[in-house]
Amino acid sequence: MIGFDEASAILAAVSERTPVETVPIAEAAGRVLAAALTAALDSPRSDVSAMDGYAVRSDDLSALPARLPVDLVSYPGGPGLPPLGPSQCARIFTGAPLPPGADRVIMQEDVEREGDVAVIAGPPGPSPHVRARASDFAAGTELLSAGTRLTPTAIVTAAAADAASLPVHGRPRMIILGTGDELAAPGTARERPRAIPESLSLGVAAMAERWGATCLAIRRLPDEPATLERAAAEALEETDIVVVTGGASVGEKDFAKAMFAPAGLELLFSKVAIKPGKPVWLGRARGRLVLGLPGNPSSAMVTARLFLVPLLLRLSGGDPAEGLRWRPVPLGAALPAGGAREEFVRAAWRDGAAEPLGDQVSGSQRPLANAELLLRRPAGCDATEAGSNVPALWFE
Numbered sequence: 001m002i003g004f005d006e007a008s009a010i011l012a013a014v015s016e017r018t019p020v021e022t023v024p025i026a027e028a029a030g031r032v033l034a035a036a037l038t039a040a041l042d043s044p045r046s047d048v049s050a051m052d053g054y055a056v057r058s059d060d061l062s063a064l065p066a067r068l069p070v071d072l073v074s075y076p077g078g079p080g081l082p083p084l085g086p087s088q089c090a091r092i093f094t095g096a097p098l099p100p101g102a103d104r105v106i107m108q109e110d111v112e113r114e115g116d117v118a119v120i121a122g123p124p125g126p127s128p129h130v131r132a133r134a135s136d137f138a139a140g141t142e143l144l145s146a147g148t149r150l151t152p153t154a155i156v157t158a159a160a161a162d163a164a165s166l167p168v169h170g171r172p173r174m175i176i177l178g179t180g181d182e183l184a185a186p187g188t189a190r191e192r193p194r195a196i197p198e199s200l201s202l203g204v205a206a207m208a209e210r211w212g213a214t215c216l217a218i219r220r221l222p223d224e225p226a227t228l229e230r231a232a233a234e235a236l237e238e239t240d241i242v243v244v245t246g247g248a249s250v251g252e253k254d255f256a257k258a259m260f261a262p263a264g265l266e267l268l269f270s271k272v273a274i275k276p277g278k279p280v281w282l283g284r285a286r287g288r289l290v291l292g293l294p295g296n297p298s299s300a301m302v303t304a305r306l307f308l309v310p311l312l313l314r315l316s317g318g319d320p321a322e323g324l325r326w327r328p329v330p331l332g333a334a335l336p337a338g339g340a341r342e343e344f345v346r347a348a349w350r351d352g353a354a355e356p357l358g359d360q361v362s363g364s365q366r367p368l369a370n371a372e373l374l375l376r377r378p379a380g381c382d383a384t385e386a387g388s389n390v391p392a393l394w395f396e
């Protein structure tokens with residue numbers, strides 16, 4: 001059985017990417033840029049004021065107090081200004097262009113007005129309060145490289161470059177096939193004596209959408225081979241990635257892999273030495289990726305976070321490692337020594353520390369309500385004391 005890092009490396013090496021499309025910048029947030037973006041203009045476009053105040057020539061402040069007539073006014077987006085002559089000043093506002101000749105701005109809090117004259121009594125501070133032309137970036141500069149995810153902050157940079165539309169990878173389209181005779185749509189399980197609510201696909205779909213995928217459909221299927229094979233073939237026609245839940249193990253009705261056999265399933269990995277989620281598998285059929293998640297709900301959500309999220313990032317042109325940014329967090333309560341498989345402990349975030357949840361049973365669903373973090377514990381690790389740092393991921 002391979003380990004988590006090995007499985008992650010196999011996953012990160014898949015070559016599939018969604019096609020590139022050009023979308024209006026207003027629709028590009030969250031996507032991955034498919035080409036480098038260069039600035040169409042300088043920023044700032046000219047020397048501009050960083051404060052509301054008065055634009056002056058430093059030479060005019062050699063004798064204080066300086067009494068300078070306010071002969072000009074400069075607003076952001078206002079008309080161009082004539083040069084500032086000796087012993088003149090300009091009223092100016094934050095972001096407005098400095099008139100030619102001015103080289104610093106005095107904040108209005110440091111200026112007294114006597115009618116049309118500005119009186120500057122004290123020496124100016126060290127900052128000229130000027131943002132120089134192109135000091136942020138110059139036209140033609142590469143601001144974002146291909147492969148950059150357009151986060152809420154990066155989209156501001158892209159818009160500042162004066163881009164109207166952006167070439168980005170498509171959102172990965174996903175279909176979830178939930179297998180199991182016992183499964184019923186939530187709200188209907190009580191109508192059949194041995195049915196249980198099909199809970200998993202909703203969590204998997206929500207997680208995938210959060211990470212940029214579009215869930216085209218959730219299909220709940222009985223453990224019936226012919227039906228499953230038909231559903232597998234159909235899903236492979238329609239989507240970029242198929243996620244199958246349940247039927248991953250060795251039971252007589254575990255058909256998740258078998259249902260893709262007529263479509264020529266090639267396994268990339270099957271079974272990973274992790275707890276929970278050992279039966280997780282990844283394959284390819286008819287040129288589409290297929291990810292199999294175990295049916296136990298906690299196992300399924302853990303493996304969705306650890307494998308589906310990086311896979312969606314990869315498909316959408318991004319870096320799968322973006323999805324696995326482990327950060328050290330202090331442990332709120334001691335943990336016993338690790339077992340034979342690498343373990344991903346569900347924890348809540350309480351008072352600035354990760355508090356391991358009491359119920360770590362992979363079939364449990366109630367603890368998922370409070371599972372905010374996954375804590376990574378290597379196989380065979382020593383017991384960990386409260387207060388020690390452990391690597392953690394947000395479980396969302």
Ligand SMILES: Nc1nc2c(c(=O)[nH]1)N[C@H]1C(S)=C(S)[C@@H](COP(=O)(O)OP(=O)(O)OC[C@H]3O[C@@H](n4cnc5c(N)ncnc54)[C@H](O)[C@@H]3O)O[C@H]1N2
Nearest residue numbers: 178180198199200201246247248249254278294295296299
């Ligand atoms: N002999 C062995 N038995 C099992 C092994 C093993 O190695 N040898 N592995 C165990 C582990 S670990 C896991 S995890 C489970 C995973 O099994 P399956 O993927 O085949 O899952 P199912 O049997 O279909 O279901 C397990 C459990 O989860 C419930 N379930 C399934 N799908 C859903 C859903 N969409 N929503 C809510 N609940 C769901 C299902 O009713 C079962 O209770 O296998 C162990 N067995």
Ligand code: MOO
Nearest residue numbers: 276277278299362
């Ligand atoms: O891997 Mo299973 O997920 O331990 O229950």
